[in-house]
Amino acid sequence: MASAEEIARAADRKDIRDRWLLSAPALIIILVAATGPLLIVLVYSFLTSAAYGGVEWKFSPEAWVSVFLERDIFDDTLSLADANITIFWRSIKLALMTTVVTLALGFPTAYFMATRSEKTRDLWLFLITIPFWTNLLIRTFAVLQIIRNEGIINTLLMKAGIISAPIQILFTDTAILIGMAYVYLPLMVLPIYASMEKLDFRLVEAGYDLYASRWQVLRRIILPLVKPGVIAGSILVFIPAIGAYVTPSILGGGKNMMISNFIELQFGQAHNWPLGSALAITVMVIVMIALLVYVRNTGAASGERRG
Amino acid sequence: MPEKPDRNAIEVRGVRKVFGTGENAVAALATVSVSIRENEFFTLLGPSGCGKTTLLRLIAGFDYPSAGEILLYGDDIAPQPPFRRPVNTVFQSYALFPHMTVAENIGFGLEMLNKPKAEVKARVAEMLRLVRMEQLANRRTSQISGGQQQRVALARALAPQPKVLLLDEPLSALDYKLRKDMQIELKRLQGETGITFIFVTHDQEEALTMSDRIAVMSAGRILQVGAPRDIYDRPADRFVADFIGESNFLKGDVTGTDGGRATVKLSSGTEIRASLPEGFSPSGSVTVVVRPEHAQLAAADGGAALQGTVENVVYLGTDTHFHLRLDDGVPFIVRRQNARGGADSFAAGSRAGVVIGGDAAQVLRD
Ligand SMILES: Nc1ncnc2c1ncn2[C@@H]1O[C@H](COP(=O)(O)OP(=O)(O)O)[C@@H](O)[C@H]1O
Ligand SMILES: [Mg+2]
Numbered sequence: 001m002a003s004a005e006e007i008a009r010a011a012d013r014k015d016i017r018d019r020w021l022l023s024a025p026a027l028i029i030i031l032v033a034a035t036g037p038l039l040i041v042l043v044y045s046f047l048t049s050a051a052y053g054g055v056e057w058k059f060s061p062e063a064w065v066s067v068f069l070e071r072d073i074f075d076d077t078l079s080l081a082d083a084n085i086t087i088f089w090r091s092i093k094l095a096l097m098t099t100v101v102t103l104a105l106g107f108p109t110a111y112f113m114a115t116r117s118e119k120t121r122d123l124w125l126f127l128i129t130i131p132f133w134t135n136l137l138i139r140t141f142a143v144l145q146i147i148r149n150e151g152i153i154n155t156l157l158m159k160a161g162i163i164s165a166p167i168q169i170l171f172t173d174t175a176i177l178i179g180m181a182y183v184y185l186p187l188m189v190l191p192i193y194a195s196m197e198k199l200d201f202r203l204v205e206a207g208y209d210l211y212a213s214r215w216q217v218l219r220r221i222i223l224p225l226v227k228p229g230v231i232a233g234s235i236l237v238f239i240p241a242i243g244a245y246v247t248p249s250i251l252g253g254g255k256n257m258m259i260s261n262f263i264e265l266q267f268g269q270a271h272n273w274p275l276g277s278a279l280a281i282t283v284m285v286i287v288m289i290a291l292l293v294y295v296r297n298t299g300a301a302s303g304e305r306r307g
Numbered sequence: 308m309p310e311k312p313d314r315n316a317i318e319v320r321g322v323r324k325v326f327g328t329g330e331n332a333v334a335a336l337a338t339v340s341v342s343i344r345e346n347e348f349f350t351l352l353g354p355s356g357c358g359k360t361t362l363l364r365l366i367a368g369f370d371y372p373s374a375g376e377i378l379l380y381g382d383d384i385a386p387q388p389p390f391r392r393p394v395n396t397v398f399q400s401y402a403l404f405p406h407m408t409v410a411e412n413i414g415f416g417l418e419m420l421n422k423p424k425a426e427v428k429a430r431v432a433e434m435l436r437l438v439r440m441e442q443l444a445n446r447r448t449s450q451i452s453g454g455q456q457q458r459v460a461l462a463r464a465l466a467p468q469p470k471v472l473l474l475d476e477p478l479s480a481l482d483y484k485l486r487k488d489m490q491i492e493l494k495r496l497q498g499e500t501g502i503t504f505i506f507v508t509h510d511q512e513e514a515l516t517m518s519d520r521i522a523v524m525s526a527g528r529i530l531q532v533g534a535p536r537d538i539y540d541r542p543a544d545r546f547v548a549d550f551i552g553e554s555n556f557l558k559g560d561v562t563g564t565d566g567g568r569a570t571v572k573l574s575s576g577t578e579i580r581a582s583l584p585e586g587f588s589p590s591g592s593v594t595v596v597v598r599p600e601h602a603q604l605a606a607a608d609g610g611a612a613l614q615g616t617v618e619n620v621v622y623l624g625t626d627t628h629f630h631l632r633l634d635d636g637v638p639f640i641v642r643r644q645n646a647r648g649g650a651d652s653f654a655a656g657s658r659a660g661v662v663i664g665g666d667a668a669q670v671l672r673d
Contacts, residue, residue, distance in 0.1 A: 200400075202398060202400055203402050203404060205369050205396075205398075206402040207404075207415075208368075208389040208390045209367060209369075209389055209390070209396045210395065210419055210464075210467065211390045211416055211419040211420050211467065212419045213419075221404060224406045225405070
């Protein structure tokens with residue numbers, strides 16, 4: 001006869017087996033949909049490019065070399081690939097600036113929404129999410145209409161006599177920044193609002209009661225308590241911003257490429273799939289490092305001291 | 308300003324507070340005036356929704372009065388935001404900062420006042436000692452019990468040495484035993500710090516045991532201000548008499564007044580003497596209040612003011628309650644302190660007379 005212990009162990013084994021079976025579909029999807037394509041990209045980055053797109057199955061480190069370096073076509077000497085580095089730097093800089101701008105605009109917005117009465121809050125939430133329902137291209141073209149030389153901004157400024165000739169905003173980094181800040185703002189507002197809504201505003205009153213000025217209440221009480229929302233919002237904005245494609249290609253006008261446009265170029269006109277693959281992986285690594293650094297630092301500065 | 312023994316710490320002058328506008332307007336306070344003396348343990352007592360928190364929030368500066376002014380040691384504090392007022396609050400919900408330790412919570416106010424680090428540290432240690440929380444200085448506020456949170460809230464509000472401490476039902480979330488302990492503790496702290504306390508409660512017993520003076524509130528008004536004894540012995544109106552302690556109400560007609568007292572002919576036909584509220588000289592029909600322990604039982608038909616039948620006898624250990632039905636149908640309770648080995652002289656169903664002593668009855672204002 002089986003002892004109670006054996007039965008329990010058998011049940012445990014069955015349990016574990018069942019759990020594996022149940023999670024098998026999820027595992028397959030993760031493997032096929034996420035890991036598979038990534039592996040293909042990784043493999044391609046070590047192959048030789050074929051003349052008219054695609055790859056030849058011959059190992060070559062060439063793509064990885066030319067991510068940051070440039071081979072002189074005459075004497076084969078290597079030098080830093082200034083153009084590539086500029087594009088990387090512009091992407092990182094614009095993604096960071098977008099994060100900062102959306103945070104600066106989104107935080108007060110979320111605060112405003114969270115301090116409204118319960119009924120009006122839903123209305124504000126609804127208004128904030130409306131842009132999500134509109135096609136990205138259309139939203140980007142709307143921004144283009146506003147900032148182009150004959151657009152609203154320049155027309156108004158000229159009518160008011162503040163400027164005599166239109167300011168060139170379109171096809172500059174500023175244009176990309178404006179476009180991305182507009183497109184990604186809801187991604188910043190929503191997670192901050194979610195944290196802010198849970199904030200006990202009596203703590204804010206307690207802060208004022210204990211002689212904290214508005215600024216000190218914000219820094220010492222509100223910010224530490226809504227930090228999870230700020231972190232989530234920053235990540236949600238930074239990641240798509242660094243890989244943005246549509247906004248920079250329309251508002252940057254092809255001159256001011258961001259990394260995605262550059263990668264697209266490799267798979268298109270430049271017929272250099274291995275380089276495109278290597279660039280894509282580089283971006284991923286940059287994002288991962290940036291996230292690690294960010295989460296580490298914000299976590300440490302949060303007053304998570306324990307006695 | 309020369310030191311006067313009875314300086315007013317807070318003066319509330321004709322303060323009104325209306326929330327909302329138009330049809331939704333709620334008058335939380337309907338023109339309230341009251342003075343709170345320096346070093347006083349002052350209590351706002353009233354049922355839920357009568358405007359106690361509203362008045363406290365106006366003094367703290369979280370809301371602004373719709374009309375009237377609030378003076379702190381003679382200065383109008385209306386233009387000052389809460390973080391400039393030398394007034395601290397112990398919140399009903401405690402409102403401790405969850406991302407700080409006990410010690411950080413207590414030191415917060417001093418830190419915001421830019422006190423030197425060493426001073427903050429010393430003062431926090433002193434406060435921890437005062438509320439007996441030294442051992443838990445580095446705990447998170449979520450890791451301590453409700454009673455301990457209460458002490459931290461108190462220490463946090465006392466640490467910056469405010470001129471006035473506001474306490475909004477600070478004990479209501481505690482269980483009975485802890486509440487009793489904290490009542491004594493609060494009295495001790497008030498005595499040791501010499502800070503003016505404005506204490507809010509809806510518990511009449513708490514108000515009577517702790518306060519130097521009480522303001523009884525109802526529906527946005529202050530009905531009576533006085534020492535606990537005054538309020539209990541001389542309730543100004545029916546609401547106060549009803550809200551604080553137990554009361555017997557008798558109807559009658561004033562047949563004459565002299566020097567703060569009136570002769571009232573009760574509906575049963577007997578005449579009794581009753582005290583009058585200050586500045587009130589009624590004529591015609593009035594209501595008289597008699598506390599259950601201020602009346603005595605006597606033999607029936609023995610010339611007592613009132614006659615009736617004992618309906619119920621409730622033995623409560625320290626005393627016994629006799630529930631009577633007077634001959635004109637009015638209920639009346641007499642409370643008698645029990646002596647050891649005393650016999651139950653009036654059993655349920657028996658006839659009894661009620662004697663109302665010379666100073667037992669009080670005429671109500673309405
Ligand atoms: N912010 C507010 N908006 C609208 N009405 C309020 C507000 N605060 C209090 N009130 C109303 O004012 C009255 C008094 O409230 P409150 O001062 O909190 O009473 P208490 O503290 O005595 O229980 C209540 O009727 C309450 O509904
Ligand atoms: Mg209240």
